[in-house]
Amino acid sequence: MEPTLNPESGFFRIRIDFSxxxxxxxxxxxxxDQVTIQSTMESAIATFTRETITLTAAGRTDAGxxxxxxxxxxxxxxxxxDGNPWAxxxxxxxxxxxxxxxxxxxxxxxxxxxxxxxxxxxxxNYIYKIADGLQxxxxxxxxxxxxxxxxxxxxxxxxxxxxxxGKHDFATFCKPDVGATTIRTLAKFxxxxxxxxxxxxxxxxxGFCYSMVRNxxxxxxxxxxxxFEPEWIKTILNDKTRISDSLVFPARGLTLQSIAxx
Numbered sequence: 691m692e693p694t695l696n697p698e699s700g701f702f703r704i705r706i707d708f709s710x711x712x713x714x715x716x717x718x719x720x721x722x723d724q725v726t727i728q729s730t731m732e733s734a735i736a737t738f739t740r741e742t743i744t745l746t747a748a749g750r751t752d753a754g755x756x757x758x759x760x761x762x763x764x765x766x767x768x769x770x771x772d773g774n775p776w777a778x779x780x781x782x783x784x785x786x787x788x789x790x791x792x793x794x795x796x797x798x799x800x801x802x803x804x805x806x807x808x809x810x811x812x813x814x815n816y817i818y819k820i821a822d823g824l825q826x827x828x829x830x831x832x833x834x835x836x837x838x839x840x841x842x843x844x845x846x847x848x849x850x851x852x853x854x855x856g857k858h859d860f861a862t863f864c865k866p867d868v869g870a871t872t873i874r875t876l877a878k879f880x881x882x883x884x885x886x887x888x889x890x891x892x893x894x895x896x897g898f899c900y901s902m903v904r905n906x907x908x909x910x911x912x913x914x915x916x917x918f919e920p921e922w923i924k925t926i927l928n929d930k931t932r933i934s935d936s937l938v939f940p941a942r943g944l945t946l947q948s949i950a951x952x
């Protein structure tokens with residue numbers, strides 16, 4: 691069954707909040723002959739509901755990207771195949787028993803009929819972690835932290851990132867997606883260096899294009915290591931010409947932190 695803006699007659703909608711380690715997955719969206727988050731979760735849900743469902747997520751993460759909180763919805767018939775009401779309160783437990791440990795269901799609850807995991811969301815929050823200057827990454831941090839051989843200046847990182855805050859056409863930092871807009875409103879792009887010595891970017895936007903965060907991180911890192919001045923970011927943003935893939939930072943440092951709804 692294809693996802694709809696509202697459940698069809700005789701169906702109701704379920705919202706699920708979940709997290710995952712994206713290391714071993716080819717991203718969120720289903721792909722032929724690839725193990726993805728969506729295909730793995732749809733298969734698990736079908737196992738115990740005996741229904742073929744389609745999950746619609748708040749956003750599609752790339753291969754290797756993680757999520758501390760992702761949100762999706764799916765629709766089920768009002769009654770199960772035995773004619774009984776669904777025991778929704780058991781869904782999270784049952785799914786976690788079926789799924790591998792790199793995907794964990796946080797909650798599964800009935801949603802309002804007008805709830806849509808993607809279109810009802812008002813903002814997405816991502817974080818990106820970098821161990822710069824050849825710092826050693828502890829084993830437990832290796833999955834969500836990117837190593838970078840040069841030291842990155844925090845003040846220059848922030849100065850460059852400030853040029854990207856606001857409503858812009860981010861075509862410079864997005865891989866083309868036919869028919870999709872590249873205009874976004876970036877509300878936050880802040881950097882800090884933690885007590886562990888690692889850099890952490892905190893980004894909030896109404897939406898992100900494909901590879902947008904990793905493109906922006908790669909560009910501002912060029913400024914932070916002294917290759918360009920901060921104003922270069924404004925120049926390439928206004929130019930709207932796709933930057934080189936060589937500036938795209940690895941997926942492993944990126945985590946979808948949370949989704950906000952009204």
